[in-house]
Structure formats: C-alpha cells, structure tokens
Amino acid sequence: MxxxxxxxxxxxxxxxxxxxxxxxxxxxxxxxxxxxxxxxxxxxxxxxxxxxxxxxxxxxxxxxxxxxxxxxxxxxxxxxxxxxxxxxxxxxxxxxxxxxxxxxxxxxxxxxxxxxxxxxxxxxxxxxxxxxxxxxxxxxxxxxxxxxxxxxxxxxxxxxxxxxxxxxxxxxxxxxxxxxxxxxxxxxxxxxxxxxxxxxxxxxxxxxxxxxxxxxxxxxxxxxxxxxxxxxxxxxxxxxxxxxxxxxxxxxxxxxxxxxSLELESIPDTAYFTKVDIGGQIDLALAAELAGMELDELYLLNPGYNRWATAPKGPHYLLVPVDKADTFASKLASLPMDQRMRWAHHKVKSGETLSHIADKYRISIALLKSSNKLRGSFLRKGQNLMIPIAAKSPRTYRLSEEQRTQRTLNAPKSGRHKTIHSVVAGDNFWDIAKRYKVGVRQLAKWNAMAPRDTLPLGKELVIWTRSAQLATHQGPRATPPGSNPVIQRVNYTVRRGDSLARIATRFRVRIADLMRWNTMLSKGKYLQPGQRLKLFVDVTRQSS
Structure with missing residues (x-):
C-alpha cells in the first residue's frame, strides 16, 4: 500500500x-x-x-x-x-x-x-x-x-x-x-x-x-x-x-x-494527520476499525465524504492521525479489495422502479444505475441488481450527511410548532417562507439547505411556526374530508410505473397522507397497476 x-x-x-x-x-x-x-x-x-x-x-x-x-x-x-x-x-x-x-x-x-x-x-x-x-x-x-x-x-x-x-x-x-x-x-x-x-x-x-x-x-x-x-x-x-x-x-x-487579557491553548508544532493512499473505495466504519480510531474522528479529518464510504471514483485517500497511519496502512494492505464494501443482491419484482429500489436501500438513482451499468430506466422482472450498502446501521455514521441532516430536521425549537410542507411544482423558498411567515434563510437553515438550493418535487420541508393554528391549516394533510368545500375526494387507479412519490407530487399531497388515507399501503409494499387509491385534494392547488 x-x-x-x-x-x-x-x-x-x-x-x-x-x-x-x-x-x-x-x-x-x-x-x-x-x-x-x-x-x-x-x-x-x-x-x-x-x-x-x-x-x-x-x-x-x-x-x-x-x-x-x-x-x-x-x-x-x-x-x-x-x-x-x-x-x-x-x-x-x-x-x-x-x-x-x-x-x-x-x-x-x-x-x-x-x-x-x-x-x-x-x-x-x-x-x-x-x-x-x-x-x-x-x-x-x-x-x-x-x-x-x-x-x-x-x-x-x-x-x-x-x-x-x-x-x-x-x-x-x-x-x-x-x-x-x-x-x-x-x-x-x-x-x-x-x-x-x-x-x-x-x-x-x-x-x-x-x-x-x-x-x-x-x-x-x-x-x-x-x-x-x-x-x-x-x-x-x-x-x-x-x-x-x-x-x-x-x-x-x-x-x-x-x-x-487572553491566553491561547498551546498547539504543538507538529503534524496532526497524514495522507494514506487507499487505492479504492472503502466503508468508513471499516477504515476506522483498521486504524484503531473512532469513526467520528475519521469523519472530522475527512469531512468531504457525504456517506458511509469513500467515493467509488475517488479521491482514493484518507487523512488519518500520524500515530495511526502505519497500523492503518499495514492492515489495509492485507485486506482483499472485495472485502472493503458490503453489497446486497436485489431481484427486481413486478412493478418495481429504480425509484422504489433506491428508496428502499437509501441510495441515489444515479448510484443504482452506475453500480449496475444501467443506461436507461427500464427494469425487467427477475433482473438481478447489486446494491452497495453500509456495514453498520445508519446511526453509526453520525457525521454522515444523512445523519447530520436528520438531527437538524428533528431539533426542536422553543416556542415553535413543527409543520411539514411537501414541495409542489412552482414552489420556492421565498413563497414558502412568506406563506408560513418565517424568514427565507431561517427556513433553509431548518432544512440543512441554502435559499438558492433546488427544491425537488415531493421534498418534505420542516417549518417551525410560532402559531399553532397556522401549523394545523395545510390543506389536505390536516383538514378533515368534507369540512372544507375546496377539499375533494379523488378515486385514483394506479398505472404502470406509478409510485407514491409520483402520485403525491401530481396531486400536491404528502406521501404520509396517502398512506393514512389508504391503510392497506405500507412502505415495504409496492403499488400494483389497477390498484385503487383514495385521495383528498385541494382543488385550488391543482393545475389545469
């Protein structure tokens, strides 16, 4: 090595x-x-x-x-x-x-x-x-x-x-x-x-x-x-x-x-970390074990890695404390390349889409496609896919992007009430902030984002409002069916390629509400063509 x-x-x-x-x-x-x-x-x-x-x-x-x-x-x-x-x-x-x-x-x-x-x-x-x-x-x-x-x-x-x-x-x-x-x-x-x-x-x-x-x-x-x-x-x-x-x-x-009248803590004039060539992708939890260090410490020295592992296309190096580098390099050299990452085998079921599978394994569609050399989005029943997965539970990787974001989203705010807003076509930070009477930067910060970041359709934003009444008036999510004339029931027949996210985006409702209105649904099951769903939609928010 x-x-x-x-x-x-x-x-x-x-x-x-x-x-x-x-x-x-x-x-x-x-x-x-x-x-x-x-x-x-x-x-x-x-x-x-x-x-x-x-x-x-x-x-x-x-x-x-x-x-x-x-x-x-x-x-x-x-x-x-x-x-x-x-x-x-x-x-x-x-x-x-x-x-x-x-x-x-x-x-x-x-x-x-x-x-x-x-x-x-x-x-x-x-x-x-x-x-x-x-x-x-x-x-x-x-x-x-x-x-x-x-x-x-x-x-x-x-x-x-x-x-x-x-x-x-x-x-x-x-x-x-x-x-x-x-x-x-x-x-x-x-x-x-x-x-x-x-x-x-x-x-x-x-x-x-x-x-x-x-x-x-x-x-x-x-x-x-x-x-x-x-x-x-x-x-x-x-x-x-x-x-x-x-x-x-x-x-x-x-x-x-x-x-x-200040006193600075002394910092030794000596290198804290050194750079070790790893030659390929590796699970960060495994790397920390090989180096004999805490995973949080490895993330602090390598904060560029967003996920549970280094990037498959590089850079192929890690910064490690100088006193641990020899041990890490030696153990890494003796570890076979095929043991550096865990992979799951997935057999495509009828009705499954790339989005379904990516959501299940908590990976991006782009990663799913690149890992399996897929050029298009078409999947056939019975097709075998290889999925990169973390060696430990998600919470183990506390400083990964996903876990840091979850802590930001779930951090309570004194004197405020938590509201969830599902992004629909035409939404932007300015309009959403104005609607809920909060600051644009504040709204972005609550969601670990910046005001100029792209808002994907269906993304659920956390909003902390000062008014409990405002937090309970979000259209179909909180309004009882029949109590508001603009809320109408829609019977929808599932089509091939549909997903909960796609249907929620189309009708501008939340996935959680779809599951609440249709108790037969669960996150572990997939929609089947011909399946019938009921929705309660705000007719004033539907495009022509």
Whole structure:
C-alpha cells in the first residue's frame, strides 16, 4: 500500500472570476452543531499525537520542513507579512473578539487538527501566515459549515468556484469540505488574485470574499475620481468591508493575546494527520476499525465524504492521525479489495422502479444505475441488481450527511410548532417562507439547505411556526374530508410505473397522507397497476 507522508499539493490553477466564498460571521449556518463537533474533537484530543511520524517522509519534503518550534502559534506569528494597519474597523473587530474569549478558544480547538497543515502550506508557497487564519473568518473552522450562499467547508467555496478549482461535488463526496484539497484550492485561488491585483494581499482577500470583478470595478471607480485604490479607500459591499478587518483583528490578537487579557491553548508544532493512499473505495466504519480510531474522528479529518464510504471514483485517500497511519496502512494492505464494501443482491419484482429500489436501500438513482451499468430506466422482472450498502446501521455514521441532516430536521425549537410542507411544482423558498411567515434563510437553515438550493418535487420541508393554528391549516394533510368545500375526494387507479412519490407530487399531497388515507399501503409494499387509491385534494392547488 502506497503510504504518502508528504503534504505537497498541486500548483495554482487558472483563475476564473467567480466569487469563491461568503463571509461567515460567528453564527454561520452548519449542519452539525457546535456541541456535536466540539464533543467529537474533545474525544479526539484525548489521544492526540505529540510527535509526527517522519520515517516515511519524502526526502525533499523533510528537508524543506522548518525547524520544529515548541508552539504552532509562535511559528505562525514569526511569519506574519500583512501590513500593520491602524483603522477603526480593525479596532471594532478586535474589541468584539477580545470581549468573547470563549469564542476564540472554541475556534482554536476546532482548528487544532488542521492548522499545522495550513500553516505549512502557506509557508511553502510564501504566503503571509495570517492567511492561515482565514478559515476563522470564513467558517470558524467548522468542517461541515454550510452558509446561506451555498458555500461549504472551512474555506467556504461556492459550488461553481469549487468545481473550477478541482473540487468535485457529487452524491458521495464534496471536495469543498476536504481540508487537504480545499486548502490547496483556496491558496491557489488567493495567489492568483494576488497576482492579478498588482501584488496587494488586502485586495486579494477582498476579492476572495466578493469576487475579483467587484474589486476591479471599485478600483476603476476610484481611479476615475482621482482617489486612492487601497482596500480602505474602495467602495465595496458592506460584507467585504468587514471581512478583511476581521482577519486583521484576529491576527492582531493572536500576535499578542496577553495585551487583550487572553491566553491561547498551546498547539504543538507538529503534524496532526497524514495522507494514506487507499487505492479504492472503502466503508468508513471499516477504515476506522483498521486504524484503531473512532469513526467520528475519521469523519472530522475527512469531512468531504457525504456517506458511509469513500467515493467509488475517488479521491482514493484518507487523512488519518500520524500515530495511526502505519497500523492503518499495514492492515489495509492485507485486506482483499472485495472485502472493503458490503453489497446486497436485489431481484427486481413486478412493478418495481429504480425509484422504489433506491428508496428502499437509501441510495441515489444515479448510484443504482452506475453500480449496475444501467443506461436507461427500464427494469425487467427477475433482473438481478447489486446494491452497495453500509456495514453498520445508519446511526453509526453520525457525521454522515444523512445523519447530520436528520438531527437538524428533528431539533426542536422553543416556542415553535413543527409543520411539514411537501414541495409542489412552482414552489420556492421565498413563497414558502412568506406563506408560513418565517424568514427565507431561517427556513433553509431548518432544512440543512441554502435559499438558492433546488427544491425537488415531493421534498418534505420542516417549518417551525410560532402559531399553532397556522401549523394545523395545510390543506389536505390536516383538514378533515368534507369540512372544507375546496377539499375533494379523488378515486385514483394506479398505472404502470406509478409510485407514491409520483402520485403525491401530481396531486400536491404528502406521501404520509396517502398512506393514512389508504391503510392497506405500507412502505415495504409496492403499488400494483389497477390498484385503487383514495385521495383528498385541494382543488385550488391543482393545475389545469
């Protein structure tokens, strides 16, 4: 098994003028709560390695490494290179952080597994060390952070810019959350911005937040008016005007915490994780067992993996603590490839569709098709399918995307009543929020989404309303048949290819209501052509 200790990355990619990120204030939206992440990190720290394994390091990487220092914060300070600016915006941000020492301590604890690698990469590229602190501003170092602007990961890449910098995003994997890959992409992007903005790091940081086009437009405006073109002289979006001062304020406090009556917990100046080539797909629970570590810890180092396993098409590597890498690599090398994943055999029954089978096994239709080399959607009775399945129960994978989302959906809200809204054709976040008298961002956050995310037909959204009365007036779901003249009974005959989801979408009702109105239905059984169902539909919501 190839065992890679080097933390070297690819060179800079071509710049595309797309906004990379959005500012993430202390209340950044995230699918995993602070308490969950901090609890997992606390458990990890109990066994944190104190010395890096260097026996397997590539000679050139070992030679280029800086001499070890007692504390990573000291190493960080020694490589500061941004200009020391005195400005009221920086003072305001500094005052806020100084008044909230608990916040900085929590962020520093979350940064512990990742910071050594980021500092090392910044040094290798000749980038000011303060930029290693940028994830504090972007995501508070929350590995599963997801903002209202659809930005993900500690570097907060939006989908388009992430893809342009090689960060793949699919059902299995989101490279924007891969700390190793996203750090490479973020620093490459920043270096390109720095080159294109005449070597000004302050402007490069502003462009990382609001886009290069926005900054260049502001520069052209000031030039026409005969004004200076430094960061503090430009007319930029309010978010960006606070973004760069926030980073400078954090750097100021890290430089001299005692001046603000703060004390930072020491972080050893030694590698926390290393990269191990796994050569193919593997169940993450099995990988954790091979490495002798908790599954939560493995997810925290590899937050890019959405599911119970690594992605079938890569990347084929895992980040593991340096003191566990040898054991993991050795055990993995002796494990046959066909024992890394569990597969179920499924024989297609009459009336089954790809949607039926995908729902049953909790996988995507695309995965079902790719696993069985299916080009179309046609299935024949008796056809044998291979289904990838998790080795453990779903709840074992607590930090998978599915489990994080379920906790978000089920988290109670004090003083509010839970309502379920089934998405129908024409729905969008704005209209739904207006109907239930809630905020658009709030609605998206309750459902682990962003306001610009696509709403699939039939998706059930959780809405927390302040009015119990509002929560009970949702049309067919809560209105007794016959009590409202716009609610009419419909007798429906099942057709070939029908599913509960398809019928619910067609008549704009909920699957749960279909099952309640037709007690013979159960999730374990499939609809048969000719079967008759009764529905109670809101005639005002049916299209012509």
């Amino acid at each position: 190839k065992y890679i200790m080097s933390l070297r990355l690819l060179g800079a990619l071509p710049l595309l003028w797309i906004v990379a990120c959005t500012t993430t204030p202390p209340n950044t939206s995230t699918v995993a709560s602070d308490a969950e992440i901090n609890e997992a990190i606390a458990q990890v720290q109990a066994d944190a390695p104190q010395q890096a394994v260097v026996d397997h390091a590539e000679p050139d990487a070992q030679a280029e490494s800086p001499p070890p220092q007692a504390d990573l914060w000291a190493r960080l300070r020694s490589n500061y290179a941004l200009p020391e600016v005195v400005h009221k915006r920086i003072d305001q941000e500094t005052d806020w952080y100084a008044r909230h020492p608990g916040y900085l301590n929590r962020v520093a604890e979350r940064a512990r597994p990742y910071l050594y690698y980021i500092v090392s990469e910044a040094e290798r590229r000749g980038i000011p060390a303060e930029i290693a602190l940028l994830p504090v501003v972007e995501s508070a170092f929350k590995p599963f952070a997801y903002s209202h602007g659809r930005a993900a990961g500690i570097w907060q890449f939006i989908p388009g810019t992430g893809r342009m910098y090689g960060l793949e995003q699919n059902w299995w994997y989101d490279g924007r959350r891969n700390v190793y890959a996203a750090t490479d992409a973020a620093l490459s992007y920043l270096q390109q911005l720095h080159r294109d903005l005449d070597g000004d790091w302050m402007l490069a940081l502003a462009a990382y937040n609001s886009g290069g086009g926005t900054v260049r437009k502001a520069i052209r405006r000031n030039k026409r008016q005969g004004k200076p073109t430094d960061f503090f002289s430009l007319r930029l979006p309010a978010e960006t005007r606070g973004y760069v001062p926030r980073l400078l304020a954090i750097a100021r406090i890290i430089k001299d915490p005692a001046a603000y």
